[in-house]
Amino acid sequence: MPQLLTNKRLILLLLGVILLVALISFSLRDRSNVSLPEQIIKDAVGAGQSVFSRPAHFVTGIFDNVDSLLNTFEENQHLKTRLEEFASVQAEVKDLRSENEELNQIVGKEEDLRDYNPIQATVIARNPDQWEEKIILNRGSNQGVAENMAVMTASGLIGKVTLTTPTTSTVELISTLNPNYRVSALVVGGDEEVFGLIEGYDAERRELLLKRIDADIELKEGDQVISSGLGGIFPKGILIGTITEITIDEFGLTQLAYVKPAADFSLLNHVIIADRVMPEVDGEDNGVTGDDES
Amino acid sequence: MIRFLIPLICLVLFFMEPVFGLFSPLNIGGELNYIVPRFLIMFLIFLTLYYDLKHAMFYGLFFGLLYDVFYIDIIGLYSFLYPAICLVASFVFKRVPRNLLTSTLLTLALLAIFEFVLYQFFLLISLTGMPLGTFLSTRLWPTMVANSIFLVMLGWVFKSVMVTQLSERDNKIGLY
Numbered sequence: 001m002p003q004l005l006t007n008k009r010l011i012l013l014l015l016g017v018i019l020l021v022a023l024i025s026f027s028l029r030d031r032s033n034v035s036l037p038e039q040i041i042k043d044a045v046g047a048g049q050s051v052f053s054r055p056a057h058f059v060t061g062i063f064d065n066v067d068s069l070l071n072t073f074e075e076n077q078h079l080k081t082r083l084e085e086f087a088s089v090q091a092e093v094k095d096l097r098s099e100n101e102e103l104n105q106i107v108g109k110e111e112d113l114r115d116y117n118p119i120q121a122t123v124i125a126r127n128p129d130q131w132e133e134k135i136i137l138n139r140g141s142n143q144g145v146a147e148n149m150a151v152m153t154a155s156g157l158i159g160k161v162t163l164t165t166p167t168t169s170t171v172e173l174i175s176t177l178n179p180n181y182r183v184s185a186l187v188v189g190g191d192e193e194v195f196g197l198i199e200g201y202d203a204e205r206r207e208l209l210l211k212r213i214d215a216d217i218e219l220k221e222g223d224q225v226i227s228s229g230l231g232g233i234f235p236k237g238i239l240i241g242t243i244t245e246i247t248i249d250e251f252g253l254t255q256l257a258y259v260k261p262a263a264d265f266s267l268l269n270h271v272i273i274a275d276r277v278m279p280e281v282d283g284e285d286n287g288v289t290g291d292d293e294s
Numbered sequence: 295m296i297r298f299l300i301p302l303i304c305l306v307l308f309f310m311e312p313v314f315g316l317f318s319p320l321n322i323g324g325e326l327n328y329i330v331p332r333f334l335i336m337f338l339i340f341l342t343l344y345y346d347l348k349h350a351m352f353y354g355l356f357f358g359l360l361y362d363v364f365y366i367d368i369i370g371l372y373s374f375l376y377p378a379i380c381l382v383a384s385f386v387f388k389r390v391p392r393n394l395l396t397s398t399l400l401t402l403a404l405l406a407i408f409e410f411v412l413y414q415f416f417l418l419i420s421l422t423g424m425p426l427g428t429f430l431s432t433r434l435w436p437t438m439v440a441n442s443i444f445l446v447m448l449g450w451v452f453k454s455v456m457v458t459q460l461s462e463r464d465n466k467i468g469l470y
Contacts, residue, residue, distance in 0.1 A: 023370030052309040125312035
């Protein structure tokens with residue numbers, strides 16, 4: 001009988017392979033929303049996961065604290081030198097802010113691309129096989145999270161929401177290799193604002209690629225790159241990173257800049273989801289919108 | 295209560311994986327090292343070797359499905375690979391003497407194969423463009439080191455849990 005047993009196993013294996021291919025091709029399609037059973041599983045696992053991630057965050061918090069204690073002296077020295085500068089900058093910011101408000105009132109402009117409602121969230125898991133750059137947050141559509149919203153830490157943009165369920169949401173980090181991942185960006189620091197698109201990630205340099213900048217415009221290394229808010233989803237003014245190198249792109253028509261991300265993608269803990277106040281355009285940030293599909 | 299010990303361990307290991315995944319990538323000397331925790335599959339291989347194949351494959355299918363849906367959104371990848379690795383483990387182990395050393399080595403070898411198959415798959419659907427050399431040095435090697443530390447520390451616990459469970463089950467069958 002062992003012969004029969006192996007035959008049966010072989011058939012099972014073949015059936016399994018067929019089922020596997022069918023399922024994978026089903027789930028690899030560009031799906032905008034998740035099916036109900038998936039949602040149930042995601043919510044259930046998410047609830048369990050947040051129980052386990054809490055002590056882990058506690059432990060990493062202790063390590064962070066010890067780490068920052070060790071650096072206290074150097075940091076203090078550094079901060080002291082910056083303190084005087086800070087006071088004057090703050091005064092200037094206050095002045096500019098009030099002036100801006102006044103001017104806005106004069107022209108009757110109430111909404112701004114910069115305004116957003118922050119939704120605080122905790123990272124409950126990172127995709128454990130780190131092939132895709134994804135993290136999972138403990139806030140979902142119940143808290144007002146929607147697809148394509150910007151996700152950031154205190155230091156800068158880290159990614160955008162790709163999937164939501166009632167209590168969890170999946171975030172695709174900006175360091176993904178996905179070619180359809182675009183963020184409309186703005187270079188500040190020069191005389192005028194320069195627009196470009198964050199498109200792609202150089203895994204070896206660990207830097208983002210800022211493409212489609214006009215060849216005539218002169219950029220400087222060290223210029224800051226922020227989100228422009230013109231893509232339709234992200235608010236304006238989220239720091240993305242600083243330019244480290246400027247070259248000509250592969251076609252020789254436009255410039256390409258390497259941007260070092262401001263945020264650190266490892267050991268993410270607390271993040272902020274930006275829900276823009278201004279009406280959002282459907283579709284991705286600077287992707288294909290519902291209206292102009294061509 | 296003790297009947298649910300094995301599924302309970304599976305569940306705990308399942309939830310531990312992403313928690314340890316938060317520590318990765320590890321920056322050692324300017325080089326990013328990806329450490330992928332693979333606690334569950336190692337436990338399942340031990341389950342195959344010391345308990346029985348059917349249970350291991352069932353748990354593999356169940357937790358593989360959870361893994362697929364929750365973490366990677368490609369349904370059918372882990373839920374196929376987990377049971378398949380268990381099946382391979384049971385085939386290989388028929389020809390190998392059964393002790394803790396050989397089962398540890400076998401588990402690590404299968405883990406390396408598992409990682410490699412996943413790498414090939416993600417290369418195929420072009421989710422990654424990592425060259426083979428980079429994969430070996432920054433992913434496979436750190437992952438194997440970290441997981442073998444885990445296995446050496448807890449392998450004998452796994453074994454003793456399964457052996458007691460197995461003897462308890464056999465006793466129960468004897469009662470009827």
